[in-house]
Amino acid sequence: MPETGARPKSVKRRAVAQTLAQLILMSLPFVAAGTVHWTRGWIWIGLSLFSLAVFLGVVRAKNPGLLRTRLGTKAPSKPFDKLFVALFIPSLLAFNVTAGLDARWGWSHLPFAWVYAGIALHLTAVVLLSAVAATNPFLEGTVRIQSEHGHFVVTSGPYAIVRHPMYAAMVVMYMAWPLVLGSLWAYIPVACVAILLVFRTANEDRTLLRELPGYEDYARRTRYRLIPGLW
Secondary structure, three states: OOOOOOOHHHHHHHHHHHHHHHHHHHHHHHHHHOOOOOHHHHHHHHHHHHHHHHHHHHHHHHOOOHHHHHHOOOOOOOHHHHHHHHHHHHHHHHHHHHHHHHHHHOOOOOOOOHHHHHHHHHHHHHHHHHHHHHHOOOOOOOOOOOHHHOOOOOOOHHHHOOOOHHHHHHHHHHHHHHHHHOOOOOHHHHHHHHHHHHHHHHHHHHHHHHHOOOHHHHHHHOOOOOOOOOO
């Protein structure tokens, strides 16, 4: 009998674990800053919670099976994906700590007006992520062909513009965060995150070209992987 996703108890445990991980991640900048009286930090948390709520709302409305698929995600099996996960999480942690320490010690200073540019970039990313969530039923957290779910090539919506719009949205979102938090130094770990997303995009694309029927034809029609007109 084909696998239909994680069992309910496993899904609930994973949901609780991911929620706790998100809460810890969002608290790190405040711990590093040494205060909860940080307006920009609370704006960042508000944006993060808003984007999560929008994503979940779109998934429930347009792609209800996707939530269980993501919560039932298997461990990475591809060597490049294992390397990506091993480096991606520490890079995010480094971003949170750097932004908080910058707020505490004043290593750099961005005027508060930059918050509005950061919010605009973040909301742009949310719109793109929502379009991806509404279009692609195969948004699992690891790179693999989901044969048990009848994996096929998604070509509509944002996938008609670039082949990996979710990663494009993530890069935009992470680039927005230092503006919101007012930390130029935070762009160092953000640059690492962006490089890792490019690395994963390139390797995932090669995997799909080899293993997913119809992807090669799609790649001929949709030339760019991440950035229209560039790459």
